[in-house]
Amino acid sequence: MSKEAALTHGKGHAPEADAPVTEAGATSWKAEFSKGLLAENPALRQMLGLCPTLAVTTAVTNGIGMGLATTFVLVCSEVVVSLLRKVIPGSVRIPAFITIIASFVTLTMMLVKAYLPALDEALGIYLPLIVVNCIVLGRAEMFASKHGPALSALDGLGMGLGFTGSLVLMSAIRELLGAGTLLGFRVMPSFIEPMLIMITPAGGFAVLGVLIAISVWFERRGAEPEGRPAGEPSDTLCAACPLNCGVNDPNRVNCADGSLAEQLRRFEERVERGLAEKNDVGGDV
Numbered sequence: 652m653s654k655e656a657a658l659t660h661g662k663g664h665a666p667e668a669d670a671p672v673t674e675a676g677a678t679s680w681k682a683e684f685s686k687g688l689l690a691e692n693p694a695l696r697q698m699l700g701l702c703p704t705l706a707v708t709t710a711v712t713n714g715i716g717m718g719l720a721t722t723f724v725l726v727c728s729e730v731v732v733s734l735l736r737k738v739i740p741g742s743v744r745i746p747a748f749i750t751i752i753a754s755f756v757t758l759t760m761m762l763v764k765a766y767l768p769a770l771d772e773a774l775g776i777y778l779p780l781i782v783v784n785c786i787v788l789g790r791a792e793m794f795a796s797k798h799g800p801a802l803s804a805l806d807g808l809g810m811g812l813g814f815t816g817s818l819v820l821m822s823a824i825r826e827l828l829g830a831g832t833l834l835g836f837r838v839m840p841s842f843i844e845p846m847l848i849m850i851t852p853a854g855g856f857a858v859l860g861v862l863i864a865i866s867v868w869f870e871r872r873g874a875e876p877e878g879r880p881a882g883e884p885s886d887t888l889c890a891a892c893p894l895n896c897g898v899n900d901p902n903r904v905n906c907a908d909g910s911l912a913e914q915l916r917r918f919e920e921r922v923e924r925g926l927a928e929k930n931d932v933g934g935d936v
Contacts, residue, residue, distance in 0.1 A: 683802055687809035694817040694859075695866040699785040703777045704818060705855040711834050714822030715815070716770040717777065720763065722811025724755045724781050726804055729795035733803040736796045748791045753782045786814060817862065824858050825849045 693699045700721070707713040731751050732739075739747045760778055763771045771778065781787060790810055795803040826832055829849030831839035839845070848854045 680802065680805055684805040684809040687806070687811075687813035688816065689813070689866060690870060691810075692813040692817060692866060693786045693810055694814055695863050696870075697786075699789060700814060701859070703780070703784070704821065705852060705859065707774055707777055708818055708821040708825055708855060708858075709829065709850045710773070710826050711819060711822040712770065713773050714818035716763070716767070717774055718811070718815025718818040720759050720774075720778060721781055721784065721786065721814055722808065723759055724752060725787055725790060725807035725811040727755045727807075728752045728787060729790055729803040729807040730800045732791045732795040733798060733800040739796075744796065745788075745792070748788060748796075749782065752787050752791065756781045786810060820862060821855070821858050825854055829854060 687693065689696070691697060694701065694704045703717050703721075707717050728748075728751050732748055735747075735751075756779060759781070760771075763774075763778065790807060794806050798806070823833060827838060828846050831837060831843065831845045846854070849858070
């Protein structure tokens, strides 16, 4: 038994280092990166980090700055947490994670204050509040503490870019409709009055709600199987049905036609009919 195998056997679990890059491994790495862009987008799907999402998205420059700052802290903190995951005791892991995150937030604040003073003034208190951002601490606890540094870096980059994209999209909509500008340049004609409500908290909530609805629609649309014949029941509906009539059964009742309410009604009728037939057979016996 090799030294590495002996250590693994003694600890009772497999090594946590990143696996070699194979075709399947590359697919896994791609999935870890892409999940944060839409399927698990921190702001639009997980509803995390909504405080800066609603507060700083009145201008595109603010959204870009906050998003990139959060991405930098995410990637760096996840990598460090992953490297120290076997050293940090479980009883003090949360304070340790916050200390690591605060170190990178402090570095980010110093860089922004030195080279981008206008952005530092625009972001205000929300830049240091990245320390307690649920996205950063949540990824450190849920992912980085259980995976190797390479996967953790990809996870942080994907989540950060997804968060940045949602901030930039919200900022563009609110700035365009609320001020008539993009990146500070006048875009809308002067005779069109800006909707000032869009740069207020009410406008932020409205835009966020619309973007969440659109993201859910896109995900559900992408999850629908392509090429399914019209009128064929869905796999989920058939899997939940206890009658086992089968797609090729000529006597089956097509429960997938019509609206969702009609589908559910037919499904319930089939279940009740099947149970009644089962009870009749049992009574005759």
